[in-house]
Amino acid sequence: MAKLTLNRVAKDFGTGRAAVSDFSLDVREGGFLALLGPSGCGKTTVLRMIAGFETPSDGSIHLGERLLADAAQSLPPEKRNMAMVFQSYALWPHMSVAGNVGYPLKVRGVSGEAYRAKVGEALSTVRLADYAGRRPADLSGGQRQRVALARCLVTSPDVVLLDEPLANLDRHLKHEMEETFREFHQRSGATMIYVTHDQSEAMALATDVAVMSEGRLLQVAPPAEIYARPEGRIVGGLIGRGAILTLPVMGGERQLEWDELQDALQAANTDGADILVRPEDVIIGGEGGCRNRRIRAVRG
Amino acid sequence: MAKLTLNRVAKDFGTGRAAVSDFSLDVREGGFLALLGPSGCGKTTVLRMIAGFETPSDGSIHLGERLLADAAQSLPPEKRNMAMVFQSYALWPHMSVAGNVGYPLKVRGVSGEAYRAKVGEALSTVRLADYAGRRPADLSGGQRQRVALARCLVTSPDVVLLDEPLANLDRHLKHEMEETFREFHQRSGATMIYVTHDQSEAMALATDVAVMSEGRLLQVAPPAEIYARPEGRIVGGLIGRGAILTLPVMGGERQLEWDELQDALQAANTDGADILVRPEDVIIGGEGGCRNRRIRAVRG
Amino acid sequence: MPGYVRTGNSQPPWLFPFVVITVLILSVLPLARLAMVGIAAFANGGIIDVLSAPSLWSATYYTIVTSVVGTMISLVIGCLFAFLLTLTDIRGKGLLSFFFVLPMMIPPQVTALAWVQMSGPSSPLLKALAIAPPLGSPQPLYSVGGIALLYGVQHAPLVYLALRAGLMTLPRDGVEAARLSGASSFRVFSDIILPLSLPGIIAGAAISFVSCTGNFGIPAILGIPASIFTLPTLVFTKFSAFTSRTFGDVAVLSAIIAMISVAGLMIQDRALRGRDYRVIGLSGASAAVELGAWRFLFTPILWAILSFMLAAPFFALVAGALVPAYGVPLTFKTMSLHAFEEILFRQAVTRTAFVNSISLAGATAVCLLVVTVLAAYMLTRRKDAASRIIASLIEIPYSLPGIVMAVAFILLFAAPIPFLHISLYGTIWIILIAYFSWFFAVSLKPVVSAFHQLDPALEEAARLSGAGFFRRLSDIIVPLIAPAAGASVILVFLIACNELTISALLWSAGTQTLGVAIYNLDDSGSSDLASALSVLVVLMVVIMMLLLELLAKHLPKGVVPWRN
Amino acid sequence: ANLVLYTSQPNEDAQATVDGFMAVNPDIKVDWVRDGTPKIIAKLQAEIQAGNPVADLLLIADMVTLERLKQEGKLLAYKSPEAAQYDATLYDADGYYYSTKLITTGIMYNTSAGMKPASWKDLTRPEAKGLVTMPSPLASGAALIDAQTLAAVPGLGWDFYKSLAENGAIAAGGNGAVLKSVASGERAYGMVVDYLPIREKAKGAPVEFVFPSEGVSAVTEPVGILASTRNAEAAKKFVDYVLSERGQEGFLKLGYIPARNGMKVPDGFPARETIRVLPVNAAEALKNTDQDLKTFSGIYGSN
Ligand SMILES: Nc1ncnc2c1ncn2[C@@H]1O[C@H](COP(=O)(O)OP(=O)(O)OP(=O)(O)O)[C@@H](O)[C@H]1O
Ligand SMILES: Nc1ncnc2c1ncn2[C@@H]1O[C@H](COP(=O)(O)OP(=O)(O)OP(=O)(O)O)[C@@H](O)[C@H]1O
Ligand SMILES: [Fe+3]
Ligand SMILES: [Mg+2]
Ligand SMILES: [Mg+2]
Secondary structure (H helix, E strand, O other), X not given: OOOEEEEXXXXXXXXXXXXXXXXXXXXXXXXXXXXEOOOOOOHHHHHHHHHXXXXXXXXXXXXXXXXXXXXXXXXXXXXOXXXXXXXXXXXXXXXXXXXXXXXHHHHOOOOHHHHHHHHHHHHHHOOOHHHOOOOHHHOOHXXXXXXXXXXXXXXXXXXXXXXXXXXXXXXXXXXXXXXXXXXXXXXXXXXXXXXXXXHHHHHHHOOEEEEEEOOEEEEEEOHHHHHHOOOHHHHHHHOOOOEEEEEOOOOOOOEEOHHHHHHHHHOOOOOOEEEEEOHHHOEOOOOOOOOOOEXXXXXX | OOOEEEEEEEEOOOOOOOOEEEEEXXXXXXXXXXXXXXXXXXXXXXXXXXXXXXXXXXXXXXXXXEEEEEOOEEOOHHHOOEEEEOOOOOOXXXXXXXXXXXXXXXXXXXOHHHXXXXXXXXXXXXXXXXXXXXXXXXXXXXXXXXXXXXXXXXXXXXXXXXXXXXXXXXXXXXXXXXXXXXXXXXXXXXXXXEEOOOHHHHHHHOOEEEEEEOOEEEEEEOHHHHHHOOXXXXXXXXXXXXXXXXXXXXXXXXXXXXXXXXXXXXXXXXXXXXEEEOHHHOEOOOOOOOOXXXXXXXXX | OOOOEEOOOOOOOOHHHHHHHHHHHHHHHHHHHHHHHHHHHOOOOOHHHHHHOHHHHHHHHHHHHHHHHHHHHHHHHHHHHHHHHHHEOOOOHHHHHHHHOHHHHOOHHHHHHHHHHHHOOOOHHHHHOOOOOOOOOOOOOOOHHHHHHHHHHHHHHHHHHHHHHHHHOOEHHHHHHHHHOOOOHHHHHHHHHHHHOHHHHHHHHHHHHHHHHHOOHHHHHHHHHHOOOOHHHHHHHHHHOOOOOHHHHHHHHHHHHHHHHHHHHHHHHHHHOOOOOOOOOOOOOEOOEOOHHHHHHHHHHHHXXXXXXXXXXXXXXXXXXXOOOOOOOOOOOOOOOHHXXXXXXXXXXXXXXHHHHHHHHHHHHHHHHHHHHHHHHHHHHOOOHHHHHHHHHHHHHHHOOHHHHHHHHHHHHOOOOOOOOOOOOOOHHHHHHHHHHHHHHHHHHHHHHHHHOOOHHHHHHHXXXXXXXXXXXXXXXXXXXXXXXXXXXXXXXXXXXXXXXXXXXXXXXXXXXXXXXXXXXXXXXXXXXXXHHHHHHHHHHHHHHHHHHHHXXXXXXXXXXXXX | OOEEEEEOOOHHHHHHHHHHHHHHOOOOOEEEEEOOHHHHHHHHHHHHHOOOOOOOEEEXXXXXXXXXXXXXXXXXXXXXXHHHXXXXXXXXXOOOEEOOEEEEEEEEEEOOOOOOOOOHHHHHOHHHOOOXXXXXXXXXXXXXXXXXXXXXXXXXXXXXXXXXXXXXXXXXXXXXXXXHHHHOOOOOEEEEEOHHXXXXXXXXXXXEEEOOOOOEEEEOOOEEEEOOOOOHHHHXXXXXXXXXXXXXXXXXXXXXXXXXXXXXXXXXXXXXXXXXEOOOXXXXXXXXXXXXXXXXXXXXXOO
């Protein structure tokens, strides 16, 4: 396993608007990167380029020293030892649940007892041991998603790509699955990239959070860091709750105390910097009065 | 518009385990029902029976006085004036985004300027005005979901069925769409049934929340009520955060004060009732000490 | 109550009766009429004689063997072309697929003769290579293998067209998921692509198989010299020595052919049972494979196969049309356009035949498509015994030799229709009805397999939009199965265009078809005129295909099979 | 209604015959349908089964077929005044059918062939090993008559067919297939009806036709009226026409040997007297048809 490097990667589908552009990102060996961003910002496209389904129209992708793809050549997906949960699940309708889950093992030549044991284990991790013989068409949406999950985690891939893998699961299962990811990550040491819209998921699991918008990378940082010091309005808006105020505050300070903020709030001019106010930083001092609030605002 | 009544409805796919059984539910006229439950519990199946894609193997479904379906006969879906967001979106790959969204209008004979205006409006509500000419295959997952949403809301259906319609959207869009649902609901007065795994979504929008598990309905109540007084462990676990303790508490009281709870906690015997403790009911009285906590526990 | 439907039934209530009545008219009535006459012919006994004749059982054996082997060959060739031309980035796809459907246009007899000559002592090709066998050496094509090979060549385009439609909806992400699982291209193919395209492959195999069991032209030329009789050639010889028992014999032979094809259908049914090919949440992104260096292997293979299948027989035809008599070597001196002149400007029958055949083939293809879409809808939605029986009944006519169906229709319609007092016999309508009956199976197969692959949610979404049956049929279902519908229309049109055996018995003054005209010219010794007419038919089809190409922009995606 | 003729004559010949008739009888319109004998008979039989035969007249390859129809009572007897000009063996004594021309079966060979055959027996010589083809009696009426005729000739008989088979001869398809096979050089020798190779030779094909010394068999393309006809008068006129000198001239022009006495032969044929036509009795042949077919099939391994 090695560092995954995306170097000024771009992808244009020829629709006039590049889906991904100038995207540079390092995911450290064994890192767990959460990729956040609004719908349609290019997250799936990034994953698909890492997996090798799309070739970047520009830039290059490396795993350690190994070139995975650039605009001219590309290592085929089957040689990358990666695994992915597709946003659309991509289950094979002609195979049973067990067949779907076991297929990556079969391809790797695992058979017999080892095969059955691994498939069984993967299925019970996603709570589908009873459904091994069903066809995907006869499953509920969340069950399908779990089959896709089990298939993704059944082998020991170098890189695991998860495209909103928990979107259709209920809270309990979601937590369980998060636990599973954590364990899997620790056990296997795989590099994981996890696309989600749920930032609490992201915060809970990731060693790093990357935020993108309209095909561009806005910020990468550890969760606490990105929460505390989001760069720009979009990142601030996506990460955690809070209100963003546009206030005429000058200077390089990244943290404002209440009195500074109050001054700025009372100024008539509302041009200036974006100020993010987190709810936990708002502490009501007295009995509902407005005067004594303590606010720590973070500059975006 | 009228009340939607499900009367002891059951559905068995012949897999040995009924997908839905003995399911009775009234959704009041113009109600907004959130349907919660763990993955695979039968939510989609209930929606599909209401829409008319599955006929109940037992029981009956009425809209007002009108029989929609029972085990012997069924009103075909096209005559029910309902709309649905499918969990798998079910977009038509051969039509453009605008074509998908406008199709229900076309079928209803809307054309010309009115058609264009409505489609345009629906598309801009879901922030896809720029994508009108694309094919679904060229959209991101969240964009596809939004197309499905727009298609669902473009007409004036009597009943709107939403099957995890926001699962693939980011937080901002999610909030916007929730707002859209609320507006749509108020404006149209349609009865809405909303399947989700996100109980905060459910709480925010719904006039009623129904919780089901393993094909059975556990509880229906307004959000505040179900939050405050969940019936049983599963409902309590699904709705809001909190810890469920199994304690030897007797009596019919539904609320316990801290001292009662403390007594029970100190008893050696842990057989007995399930007690749900909500985080907001846990108020730390002193500076981190354990003694003075004020806890309001709710009995499941 | 009005508007309600019975449970478990998403179809309009009239659909089932409609299909049943159609099948009754097109299959059951003619077959029953033939059976009645057959039974009457045996009224004085004799059935034992027929059944105990060794010739019957050897013909049955040869029919099965040649059909099975022929089907396998057509599968190999048809699948090769379908997979490479639909899924890969091989060069010249358009041209290859354009040409690949043409061999269906060349009458089987012509193909067979062209191949015999190509591999015989007088083969210009072998002579040029100096490996021509000496005069009198045995002809390798006069054998079971030869018949099967020609069956394979003749029917490969059927497989291609039936399969292509399914491949076009192969989901991209399924293939990608397999590749990411580590599967090599070959494994992706065998584990994912092949099973997912199985409905199309099986449909292709089934049409190919029933075409083989009913084929007359090829075993007549390649089989009889080697004393290999198949059931259709046997049927034909029964007609040549007519006795009072002939109808009985023919009915028995037909029943055996029907049983073979129903057995084939049952195997098909078994193969498909319990499989689910619906692609969930189909988004329309279809799979594509890059060939890379393999291209340099496959491109020449495809062109080589194509040249054997199409170029050789076609040039044999052209040569036959350009020389004044059979056996005269084609040189600049002997070459003449006289045959074309004669056909185009002097033979009155040419124009009549073109008009008749094109309108018959066009009407058959288009009208049948309408019936087929309805029938396929019903057959895939109902999974009961009744629908299986109906499916078999649709299949039987095409599996019988055309002459048998023609006789059945004469028996049915020679006398004016009771009550209506209309006589169809001797008009073009009887040919049309017989075509409907005969080509029903051809038209149905690709459409049914497309229905098998359709995610029902797509139709459900349309129903909820308020679209009634016909509305969603025309807006959603037909566009979604457009490739299959296109394949169905083109298959039927091409085969019907120079169909011979049915119209041979049913034509009368003014209703000659192209097949009849070509056959009659050839049979009268005017093989130059026959070849010239055949060449003109092929050219006409090419022109029509080019016209379609111009129209393709306005048609749903995938309808025109040689476009990607 | 128009007079309907079912014929197995080639297209152009059928049209010429009908045109000739209509020139003489301008008030009678004739529709004709042509096809190979087996198909025409299948069509006719099916129509009869259905109770509505359409044809009024038949003009098809051989007397055996018409003899069968006569015995089934499907034919109308008509004593044509023209019969006097014909050999008694060429028409039915009761007037059910009349021969119209002689189509003999002889030997054709490719001009590149090593041996020039002169007799049937030559085809069994080693030079012809694997080079002989003949039409199958199962596919061609003329071929059946030929086999039945030759089988009755002393010195030939079924033994001749056996030695042919041993010499690698095949029985394939109809006469057209034999012509193509020999003309293209795929086989060197063929047993075939006379007019095909003679016509092709005239067009330049590398083939020759010989009338074997033992004699040739012949089919006579008889004409007969169906009992169910609704146009009996017109049909009788047609019979008279084809038997008349004028009608026979027409056949001659088309390249056939007219059946009528005292007519010339077409170009490329030897004088009528030098052609030895072996006799065949239609009624007799019909009786033996099944047996003969079996015998033939036994020799050639087919059904
Ligand atoms: N066509 C079918 N055949 C057999 N079983 C089915 C079929 N469709 C659904 N089921 C089963 O019925 C149960 C209920 O399915 P349903 O789709 O209603 O669940 P759900 O509540 O929507 O779940 P999710 O939140 O995961 O979408 C599941 O256990 C599922 O496996
Ligand atoms: N095949 C394609 N052809 C053209 N445009 C495409 C194609 N696939 C994706 N796009 C466009 O590229 C952009 C990025 O898409 P992508 O699927 O990467 O978004 P995403 O971040 O995964 O969004 P979501 O959260 O909604 O799944 C979108 O605007 C989408 O419309
Ligand atoms: Fe004949
Ligand atoms: Mg995505
Ligand atoms: Mg569901």
